[in-house]
Amino acid sequence: MENPFRQKHGLRGTFFKAYNEFKRRGELHGGLYLLTQPVYMPVDLQLVKLVLSGDYEYFHGHGFKVNEQKDPLLAHLFNLDGEQWKFMRTILTPTFTSGKMRVMFNTLLDCTHPLVDHISEEIVIHQALNLKEILSCFTMDVIVSCVFGLQSNIFNNPDTEFRKYGKQVFAGSLRIKLYTFVKFVLPSLGKLIHVKKLSAELENFFINVIRDVMSYRKNNNLERNDFIKLFIELEGKAKANGKDSLTVEQIAAQSFIFFTAGFESSSMTMTFCLHELSFNQNIQDKLRDEIKSTLTKNNGELTYEGLMSMQYLDLVIRETLRKYPSVSFLVRACSKDYKVPNTTVTIEKGTKVYISTWGIHRDEEFYPDAEAFMPERFTEENNRKRPGFTFLPFGEGPRICIGQRFGLMLIKTGIAMLLNKYKFYPIPDQKYNLDFEPSSVNITNKGTLKLIVVEI
Numbered sequence: 001m002e003n004p005f006r007q008k009h010g011l012r013g014t015f016f017k018a019y020n021e022f023k024r025r026g027e028l029h030g031g032l033y034l035l036t037q038p039v040y041m042p043v044d045l046q047l048v049k050l051v052l053s054g055d056y057e058y059f060h061g062h063g064f065k066v067n068e069q070k071d072p073l074l075a076h077l078f079n080l081d082g083e084q085w086k087f088m089r090t091i092l093t094p095t096f097t098s099g100k101m102r103v104m105f106n107t108l109l110d111c112t113h114p115l116v117d118h119i120s121e122e123i124v125i126h127q128a129l130n131l132k133e134i135l136s137c138f139t140m141d142v143i144v145s146c147v148f149g150l151q152s153n154i155f156n157n158p159d160t161e162f163r164k165y166g167k168q169v170f171a172g173s174l175r176i177k178l179y180t181f182v183k184f185v186l187p188s189l190g191k192l193i194h195v196k197k198l199s200a201e202l203e204n205f206f207i208n209v210i211r212d213v214m215s216y217r218k219n220n221n222l223e224r225n226d227f228i229k230l231f232i233e234l235e236g237k238a239k240a241n242g243k244d245s246l247t248v249e250q251i252a253a254q255s256f257i258f259f260t261a262g263f264e265s266s267s268m269t270m271t272f273c274l275h276e277l278s279f280n281q282n283i284q285d286k287l288r289d290e291i292k293s294t295l296t297k298n299n300g301e302l303t304y305e306g307l308m309s310m311q312y313l314d315l316v317i318r319e320t321l322r323k324y325p326s327v328s329f330l331v332r333a334c335s336k337d338y339k340v341p342n343t344t345v346t347i348e349k350g351t352k353v354y355i356s357t358w359g360i361h362r363d364e365e366f367y368p369d370a371e372a373f374m375p376e377r378f379t380e381e382n383n384r385k386r387p388g389f390t391f392l393p394f395g396e397g398p399r400i401c402i403g404q405r406f407g408l409m410l411i412k413t414g415i416a417m418l419l420n421k422y423k424f425y426p427i428p429d430q431k432y433n434l435d436f437e438p439s440s441v442n443i444t445n446k447g448t449l450k451l452i453v454v455e456i
């Protein structure tokens with residue numbers, strides 16, 4: 001196990017290596033140590049399925065303990081377990097239906113105008129643009145608008161507090177590295193010392209934003225198609241049924257996970273997609289043809305129905321998520337002793353289970369020539385040839401990403417609006433195979449990612 005503060009490949013690399021090694025030996029599963037902590041890794045897809053879905057009652061949590069009083073913002077869906085998780089998941093699920101996404105689509109679409117304007121201004125000055133940075137501004141703009149109900153105006157105001165705190169969460173500060181280390185590698189240490197992940201300043205900021213926006217909306221009878229509206233509706237429903245509504249802290253915690261889970265995963269997926277399209281001009285042209293003809297049918301406008309009708313766009317995004325799964329591994333905690341069927345192995349209560357999404361997505365058995373970018377892998381016909389549980393960018397089972405629909409809508413809308421207006425090419429010294437940042441939890445490439453952008 002690498003020194004967590006000087007990692008070369010990080011947990012992604014550790015699990016990828018273990019996956020390949022168990023597979024090479026023809027094992028169904030295996031065990032490894034994260035420093036002193038023994039963990040279990042299923043490799044066989046039937047076992048993966050049992051952990052994520054079939055025997056869910058043994059593996060229902062992500063295994064993170066939260067102290068709601070000390071870390072109110074961390075009492076969010078991803079960290080919750082048991083009855084608390086079930087309660088919150090049941091409340092939040094109706095906010096992510098396709099009907100709700102359709103209503104929110106225009107709020108999202110509005111955020112593509114500052115993006116396109118910004119790129120048009122920048123290409124007059126620079127030929128190559130740092131798309132990684134620009135797209136992270138775009139997805140943050142969308143999340144701030146749709147989740148917090150505010151216009152961040154980020155392209156004109158790059159120092160917004162959301163950006164500052166977003167960087168704090170993702171930039172791999174010492175506090176975050178220590179927290180991640182304790183959380184994944186030495187959870188027993190976490191019982192002895194309370195490592196607070198978030199600064200009090202950040203905590204107050206998010207809780208105050210939610211409090212202020214919600215009371216402003218209610219006091220002024222304002223409505224906007226975003227998640228704040230959905231939370232206010234939930235409050236109304238709870239009151240009408242004589243039930244307790246969520247507290248401001250609880251709502252802020254859910255909004256905070258939507259923010260952290262949503263903005264970087266979506267912006268990096270878009271960045272990786274454009275990187276691939278710049279090296280695969282034929283795919284870029286084919287996708288642009290689909291986008292242009294869809295927009296032409298609707299007087300040049302992108303509509304929710306138009307977006308959903310684009311099949312090739314769907315294949316391209318799926319292939320991007322296969323090659324670059326933003327969350328490179330899945331985690332579950334075993335909640336009671338589990339005898340692995342047809343083996344002599346018992347997984348003890350408390351053991352962490354890791355599934356290497358990165359390993360499965362780059363396994364030549366399921367994806368021949370795995371390093372090649374081939375959207376056709378995801379046609380219905382080809383999907384049928386592959387076993388289940390081989391495509392896990394959003395996880396699987398009852399714990400599957402709740403924001404999947406929103407994330408896909410955001411990524412597809414951004415890519416469609418960009419390809420409609422610009423062509424993308426690699427800069428002369430750009431390597432096709434990217435190097436990834438080892439210590440970040442989400443997959444991100446090292447350094448910047450610049451592309452040459454040309455207006456059509």
Ligand code: HEM
Nearest residue numbers: 077078258261262265326327393394395396399401403407
């Ligand atoms: C490309 C975009 C995204 C990717 C690749 C992604 C991926 C994932 C993955 C792998 C998980 C863990 C699933 C598991 O353990 O089986 C997850 C959970 C979660 N995601 Fe996402 N996500 C994305 C976008 C979003 C967005 C936009 C939101 C919110 C608006 C969101 C909110 C959440 C939440 C709340 C959970 C925890 C669910 C639970 O434990 O019940 N995600 N996501």
